[in-house]
Amino acid sequence: MLKITEGSYAVAEAVKLCRPQVIAAYPITPQTHIVEALAEMVANCEIDGEYITVESEFSALSACLGASAAGSRAYSATTSQGLALMFEVCFNMAGLRLPMVMTIANRALGAPLSIWNDHQDTISLRDSGWFQLYAEDNQEATDLHFIAYKVSEDHNVLLPGMVCFDGFILSHTYEPVDMPVQEEVDGYLPPFTPYHRLDAGDPISMGMYATPEYYMEFRYQIQQAMEQAGKTLVAAGKEFSEHFGRDYGSLVEGYRLDGADTALIAMGSVCGTIKDAVDEMRDAGRKVGLLKLRAFRPFPEREIVAALNNVNTVAVLDKNISLGNSGAAGTEVKAALAGSGITVLDYVIGLGGRDVRKRDIARVVDLAEKGEGDMFYGLRTEVL
Amino acid sequence: MPLTIGCAARPGKARRNLTGSWRVFRPVFRPEECTKCGLCATVCPEGCVIETEEGTFIPDYDYCKGCGLCAEECPAKAIEMVQEEK
Amino acid sequence: MRELRIHGRGGQGSVTAAELIAVAAFESGVYSQAFPAFGVERRGAPVQAFVRFSDGRVRLRSQIYEPDYVIVQDSSLIRNGGVFDGMKEGGIAIINTEKPPSDIEAPAGVKVITIDATSLALEVLGVPITNTTLMGAFAAATGEIRMDALEKALRERFRADLADKNVTAARRAFEMVGGAA
Numbered sequence: 001m002l003k004i005t006e007g008s009y010a011v012a013e014a015v016k017l018c019r020p021q022v023i024a025a026y027p028i029t030p031q032t033h034i035v036e037a038l039a040e041m042v043a044n045c046e047i048d049g050e051y052i053t054v055e056s057e058f059s060a061l062s063a064c065l066g067a068s069a070a071g072s073r074a075y076s077a078t079t080s081q082g083l084a085l086m087f088e089v090c091f092n093m094a095g096l097r098l099p100m101v102m103t104i105a106n107r108a109l110g111a112p113l114s115i116w117n118d119h120q121d122t123i124s125l126r127d128s129g130w131f132q133l134y135a136e137d138n139q140e141a142t143d144l145h146f147i148a149y150k151v152s153e154d155h156n157v158l159l160p161g162m163v164c165f166d167g168f169i170l171s172h173t174y175e176p177v178d179m180p181v182q183e184e185v186d187g188y189l190p191p192f193t194p195y196h197r198l199d200a201g202d203p204i205s206m207g208m209y210a211t212p213e214y215y216m217e218f219r220y221q222i223q224q225a226m227e228q229a230g231k232t233l234v235a236a237g238k239e240f241s242e243h244f245g246r247d248y249g250s251l252v253e254g255y256r257l258d259g260a261d262t263a264l265i266a267m268g269s270v271c272g273t274i275k276d277a278v279d280e281m282r283d284a285g286r287k288v289g290l291l292k293l294r295a296f297r298p299f300p301e302r303e304i305v306a307a308l309n310n311v312n313t314v315a316v317l318d319k320n321i322s323l324g325n326s327g328a329a330g331t332e333v334k335a336a337l338a339g340s341g342i343t344v345l346d347y348v349i350g351l352g353g354r355d356v357r358k359r360d361i362a363r364v365v366d367l368a369e370k371g372e373g374d375m376f377y378g379l380r381t382e383v384l
Numbered sequence: 385m386p387l388t389i390g391c392a393a394r395p396g397k398a399r400r401n402l403t404g405s406w407r408v409f410r411p412v413f414r415p416e417e418c419t420k421c422g423l424c425a426t427v428c429p430e431g432c433v434i435e436t437e438e439g440t441f442i443p444d445y446d447y448c449k450g451c452g453l454c455a456e457e458c459p460a461k462a463i464e465m466v467q468e469e470k
Numbered sequence: 471m472r473e474l475r476i477h478g479r480g481g482q483g484s485v486t487a488a489e490l491i492a493v494a495a496f497e498s499g500v501y502s503q504a505f506p507a508f509g510v511e512r513r514g515a516p517v518q519a520f521v522r523f524s525d526g527r528v529r530l531r532s533q534i535y536e537p538d539y540v541i542v543q544d545s546s547l548i549r550n551g552g553v554f555d556g557m558k559e560g561g562i563a564i565i566n567t568e569k570p571p572s573d574i575e576a577p578a579g580v581k582v583i584t585i586d587a588t589s590l591a592l593e594v595l596g597v598p599i600t601n602t603t604l605m606g607a608f609a610a611a612t613g614e615i616r617m618d619a620l621e622k623a624l625r626e627r628f629r630a631d632l633a634d635k636n637v638t639a640a641r642r643a644f645e646m647v648g649g650a651a
Contacts, residue, residue, distance in 0.1 A: 004493050004496040006489070030508075117508075136529075168506075168508035169508075173505040174488075174489045269531045276529050276530045355532050356531075357532040358532065
């Protein structure tokens, strides 16, 4: 049923519908409303699970790791410095092949301190072995949680996943969301069946020491699981559309790419603003389209190549900067399109909550068509 | 041995690993000098010093790595480290 | 698509006003989107909150620079400047002040509606929190939200006794601005 609610509450409601058994989280702006709502749901017995209060994000994710290893459907949410504090546990969970879903209300990393949105936090964990999905709006943020659990727990995948949605821009926005009911979600997402679990009656150890003779093969297994996650995400997205009528059957989403000379590539909520800007530019006769990346890990290289084979110029918008190189998506799109003859230019944009307007999108297209790019867009040169 | 998912393993594999072959010096226990204090069994890092029916102690040479801790700690000096091969 | 920008001070309930207007608009049958100008909340500091109204889903995520409507929770904010920035021709500004509209220096083409929301809030609620009063004025002045939808939104947000008072404040303002029930 379509109802209007805050993005954080929509996510909390979606998580509740996934029937989590253990939630462990530490509050941090702008994630706080999600975990406040979930703590209340547990206290009110709306969720049949445990809420473990912890003293840090490191403990939060460690508790989830233990819960997942013991065979429970686990959930956490964090952002920014909180995610940074989870760094070590993130790698361990993926290496142990333990499923869970974590929501990230994307926020910049300090210093200087910023509570506002960009994607530096999750991009900095792209190598951790978690699959990463980015939501454009609160409907997508809601729906991706059901899909993420299904994929994470699939025995051909067994990897944890992050559902990333833009802090404040989505987390604190009220807008209509079509929220499924419990029976519908139960029909799509079965209870968690652990592949293996810690059980004192049938003991195993997990993640034991791997010598140089074995370590690489374990890493290769995780890489294969990540490639499988791409296929399973597509299948789970198609199945989702059969159940709920909203289509997530691709790792990318093209918007008005037919006949486009210039394509923008972006992730997250800025894609909505870009779609409006593309409509205006199309009305003005400019051949522009958008390719939205819904998944950043696994990286949808084949889908990008297939979607862009008729464009001349690609402008990648990155709400992150790999310091010393360029934006992460820009680097990877360049690699994907190497040898294609397509000009790929990268624009670092919207860091630390800098507002991105339709006119900024039009200016990026202007720059790209002139061949000017690989830059921070919109710097206030008067303060430099 | 094929890899497991997440490097998970069932217990008991250490029993198959007979670390006694690592030994350069072997502890030789002299029960006639033993005061039955049990310190050798307490300090053994491998847990492979076993109490006999008489209350004295013997090492399990299948697993004893020859570290010499028992000989070092024995208050009665009833354990001697002897080179395995000369 | 129509856009509303609310100017207030931390503690005056601007973010709540934006949320409840969006809820009431949705209940009135349009797609709406409400969000704050994400700041570090400090009592008394100037804050902004935004609402969009549309016949279809709202995709745009930037802040609002060219509003159709402006609500000013505290006329002292006009001194700081910026409350009328970018207002569209034919736009409506609803300002909490004892002054008549003719005393407000607004750009040409902007319709100014003034209401002494502070006195009304003090009388009905007993506290000078003007957001619900101004919501009633907004409903009357723009027709973007129906009064019954606003009442429903207020009753969902506030506990019973507080809801009654806030509904009364909103209705009184609605009538003062000349809304048809």
